[in-house]
Amino acid sequence: MIAIDGPAASGKSTTARLVAERLGYLHVDTGAMYRAMALKVLEEGIDFSDTSSIETLVDSTEVTLKSINGELRTFLDGVDVTEKIRSREVAKAASSVSTIRRVREAMVKEQRRMGKDGGIVLEGRDIGSVVFPDADLKIFLTAGLEKRVRRRQVELQKQGLQVDLEPLRKEIADRDRKDATRDASPLVKLPDAIEFDTSNLTIEEQVRIVVEKAKEIIRRQNQRL
Ligand code: DC
Numbered sequence: 001m002i003a004i005d006g007p008a009a010s011g012k013s014t015t016a017r018l019v020a021e022r023l024g025y026l027h028v029d030t031g032a033m034y035r036a037m038a039l040k041v042l043e044e045g046i047d048f049s050d051t052s053s054i055e056t057l058v059d060s061t062e063v064t065l066k067s068i069n070g071e072l073r074t075f076l077d078g079v080d081v082t083e084k085i086r087s088r089e090v091a092k093a094a095s096s097v098s099t100i101r102r103v104r105e106a107m108v109k110e111q112r113r114m115g116k117d118g119g120i121v122l123e124g125r126d127i128g129s130v131v132f133p134d135a136d137l138k139i140f141l142t143a144g145l146e147k148r149v150r151r152r153q154v155e156l157q158k159q160g161l162q163v164d165l166e167p168l169r170k171e172i173a174d175r176d177r178k179d180a181t182r183d184a185s186p187l188v189k190l191p192d193a194i195e196f197d198t199s200n201l202t203i204e205e206q207v208r209i210v211v212e213k214a215k216e217i218i219r220r221q222n223q224r225l
Contacts (some may be wrong), residue, residue, distance in 0.1 A: 001118050001134070002214055003127035006141035007176045007187060009148035009155075011198040011206055015141065016123040017072070018207040022198070023121070023214060027072050028065055028114055030124035030131070031094065033107045035085035036063045036076040038093035048096040057103040063110065086109060086159065095175045098125075099182040126185035128193055136217050138193035139210055147199045148172055 002025070006014050013029055020027035040061050046053045064075045073082045084090070097103050102127075111131050115122060122131060128138035143151075149169045156163050180187045189195055194213065199207050 001115060002121040002137045002139070002158070003132055003135035003191065003193075004123040004139045004141060004210070005125055005127050005129070005172055005187065005189075006123075006139075007148070008172050009152045010141040010143045011124040011151070011203070012141055012151075015139075015198075015206050015210060016104055016122060017116055018120040018203070019210045019214065022112065022207070022211050024119075026114070026120045027069060027149050028111060028122040029072060029074075030107065030119060030122060031072040031089065032065065032072075032082075032085060033063045033110065034045070034094040034098040034103070034132045035090050036074050036081055037103055038065070038097045039081055039085055039090050040076055041088065041097055041214060042093055044219045048093065051100055054097060054100055058100075060105050060108045061106075063107065074162075077137040086155075088163070091175065092171065095178045099178070099184060101184045102183050125179055125187040129188055129191050136208075136221070137214055138190060139213075140189045140193040141206070142195065143199045144197075145169065145176075165178065 002019065004012050006012050013031070016029065017027050018024070037058065040057060041048065041054055044057060046057065048054075062075075062077050066073050066075060073080055073087060075081065108131050111122060113122065115132060124131070128135055128140075149165055149172055152168055152172060153163060154192060196206070196209060
């Protein structure tokens with residue numbers, strides 16, 4: 001069980017996806033689940049301050065992740081929303097809905113169901129602290145704000161969107177603040193997590209670090225058997 005936590009655009013998704021691929025594990029992007037829930041709130045036209053309506057909505061909403069042809073897809077009430085949830089509007093909305101405890105409880109329940117048998121790499125903000133505090137390997141990924149802003153810009157360019165650095169910088173900094181200061185399961189660096197800064201690492205390097213740590217743990221566990 002591998003938990004990867006860290007702030008927005010720190011390289012979690014790419015790392016988690018490739019680590020899972022190399023180990024033959026399932027990849028679970030928990031941020032995608034909060035994004036799907038946020039998309040539903042936006043589509044229903046509910047105000048983000050209307051907590052009780054959102055709480056009611058959670059009970060009638062189904063958010064699931066499925067691996068299809070080796071690719072992780074996100075479903076909202078049975079509809080594939082994988083691409084739709086990548087917008088800036090949804091990212092901002094996800095940071096809001098994820099402050100609501102009932103939303104978190106529902107998402108965490110599904111994440112625990114998916115992860116119960118192990119062989120999984122989960123990434124998010126509260127994986128090592130709340131979802132699986134007993135994870136075998138906890139990683140905390142960071143990167144400097146400038147680096148993360150540029151990465152997000154490149155990601156948006158790939159979607160055909162040209163966005164200036166300044167508004168992106170503000171959005172990411174606002175989201176960082178919100179995710180780290182909320183009452184419910186804020187992003188924290190745990191004492192038992194291995195922290196590393198991906199600012200000056202290539203994707204290959206960051207993936208190799210995690211895979212090597214994982215293999216070391218697997219070896220130790222096998223020796224004990
Ligand atoms: O990782 P991401 O940028 O796709 O996540 C979108 C938002 O969802 C993020 O701003 C905070 C929230 N989130 C969370 O609260 N807990 C998680 N485990 C994952 C994401």
